[in-house]
Amino acid sequence: MKIGLFPSKEYKVSNDVDSIELINENALKTEVFRIGESINGSKHELSVDGATVILRKLSFGDLFDVEYENSCSCFGMHFLLEGNYEFAGLGNKAKVNIGSGCYNIINWPNILGTQKFKGATYISVEVFFVKAFLEDLLGEEQISFKDFLSATNDTPKSLWRKEQLIPERLRTLLLDILHCPYQGNAKTNYIESQMRCLVIEAFLRKESNSTKSKKDGLHALDYEAIEKVSLHIQQNLKLKLTIKELSEVAGFNTTKLKNCFKKVHQTTIFKYITMLRMEKAKTLILEEKLTIAQASYEVGYSNPQHFTVAFKKSMGYLPSLLLTNLS
Structure with missing residues (x-):
């Protein structure tokens, strides 16, 4: 079962991609690709039990607009270090917007829509997970915002009405993940461990945000x-x-x-x-x-x-x- 937003079955990558290099390091899958004259980049995808982490590093001059779907209700943590992200469901009825330097946590239903990646440079880290993954990671006693986790929706629901600025501690973890210096098993295990730390920090920080001021x-x-x-x-x-x-x-x-x-x-x-x-x-x-x-x-x-x-x-x-x- 794939957890997260992935290109829809109707989207044929081979029709638009000039060149693509696939690199598999155990559970870590890397795509290095070129689309047209100006779009270059890489996508790293790591799937573990109950979660998927996706790292994007893109460089392009034009808007990158691709049809995506989510076939498994899940939650997504979206961190935008560079660029801007937008998701629009069919008919533009459901929209998610996250700007550069910000993040949000989204309750994703089964949905089909369009993801737009904007900016000359686009760098993001996304972590998709099911509720059981979070409960196992934090323990049920640590989770007090159960309404958000238990909500069933027809459209994406954001944890915060307004996107949040990425704090220094989370930026450090994100950069550690993006600049992982290891290869093979060490790289796979390092990214997985840092991803778990990222989820813990982001969710427990949510509890402290309301009283921080x-x-x-x-x-x-x-x-x-x-x-x-x-x-x-x-x-x-x-x-x-x-x-x-x-x-x-x-x-x-x-x-x-x-x-x-x-x-x-x-x-x-x-x-x-x-x-x-x-x-x-x-x-x-x-x-x-x-x-x-x-x-x-x-x-x-x-x-x-x-x-x-x-x-x-x-x-x-x-x-x-x-x-x-x-x-």
Whole structure:
């Protein structure tokens, strides 16, 4: 039984794909493909008992629009590190939208519809699972949001009405999965173990989100403003970001912005920006095969030497060490 959204039977991949390479590493299936002139990418798919994890790394200029279906009612955790995701059921009656830097958890019924992948670069991690998988992973005593898990729907139902910004802890796990350095059994087992950690972190974090603003001593509207600032930072890493500009995004004065941001993220705004830039640069070097100079420019550094110093200070090693993984 396949768990998750997969291309429908009516969709014939061979008609549109110029080239495709299939790599099987035990339970891990990898597709490296090219579609037309501008679409290139890879999809990694790992199926375990009760769950499926799908990793997508795509690069394209045009909208990628494919008919998908779900034949087994399940739940899906959708993390968008780059790009934008949209699902529309037949007749556009059921829609799911998730933007860059965000995630949501969806209760998927049996459904047929269209998935749209948007953005010059599209990087995502999706975990589909049945209720029994979650109960076995967390234990029934840990699950207090049973209405969501027990609901039966004709259309997809989101756990959160509004998509959530991916927090730092989950971003770290996602990058570990995407940049797994191992091969063979080690790679399969590593991705599976990190996927389980990801599900645990995401669901248990859901319980703490409702009280997080209270623990931080922030009004709920102030907390939402900081989340808005965080998303603006993630989507504009190539630009010069200033405290004044970010204050306008939040609707705060600069002092309130700095204080509220540190309460939420436990770090300063500029350290947060630097961390995201280094993570983005690492992805560009490893996945897009950019040079260090090119990656530094894409994350807002006009001087590669300044970037190298910042990368070493933030990551603990020189960016040149990443190039050894490409040889």
